């Protein structure tokens with residue numbers, strides 16, 4: 001997929017403040033500092049679009065970016081970082097949880113994991129939470145330039161082994177680096193394929209006019225239990 005335009009839309013502190021649900025969305029989630037904003041910039045092809053920082057907990061709002069005027073990338077605050085006012089950090093965690101569980105035009109989540117680390121309990125718990133809440137996701141192992149390829153592969157194998165038992169079909173796995181550009185074509189292909197599937201689905205099963213381009217996820221989600229967040 002070619003990116004012809006990438007524009008920052010707005011930032012939202014909670015679900016009610018998010019823009020309308022007219023465009024398909026693809027969101028980045030993962031621990032603070034894992035590289036969410038950097039991967040967003042990599043896909044958008046613009047280094048300074050989302051703000052990147054070595055300080056964990058930097059992205060504090062839900063940030064929306066419109067690509068090619070037709071779909072959005074969404075940069076979410078990370079989990080696992082509790083500095084700052086406790087009340088604020090609780091609010092942002094709740095905003096992310098609401099976004100992931102209730103946003104009906106959320107098509108796919110990129111769940112980012114640091115490829116340089118052995119499986120971290122917080123990440124394993126978070127993937128379990130995504131699975132139990134039926135949030136569609138793929139795994140993206142980040143910062144592949146930092147370790148040798150054998151270590152990266154060993155960490156990926158250990159992580160996927162930890163979560164394998166929860167899935168009939170294991171999630172797709174990608175590796176990327178915001179420094180070398182590794183993974184960009186693969187992740188853009190995933191978005192392209194998902195958009196095609198959405199188009200095909202909406203042609204097969206017509207939905208309400210306001211949801212014409214996006215299958216109604218509310219219907220499939222409304223009976224799920226409201227499970228506790230692990231982060």
Ligand SMILES: Nc1nc2c(ncn2[C@@H]2O[C@H](COP(=O)(O)OP(=O)(O)OP(=O)(O)O)[C@@H](O)[C@H]2O)c(=O)[nH]1
Pocket residue numbers: 030031032033034035036037038039051052053054055056057058059060077078079142143144145146176177178179
């Ligand atoms: N070597 C290397 N460093 C990276 C890569 N991606 C991100 N970084 C660095 O990791 C740090 C965090 O990157 P961000 O993209 O801000 O991470 P984030 O997940 O958005 O962080 P929060 O917003 O704080 O949750 C920055 O110093 C980046 O330059 C990568 O692929 N390789």
Ligand SMILES: [Mg+2]
Pocket residue numbers: 036037038051052058059075
């Ligand atoms: Mg960020």
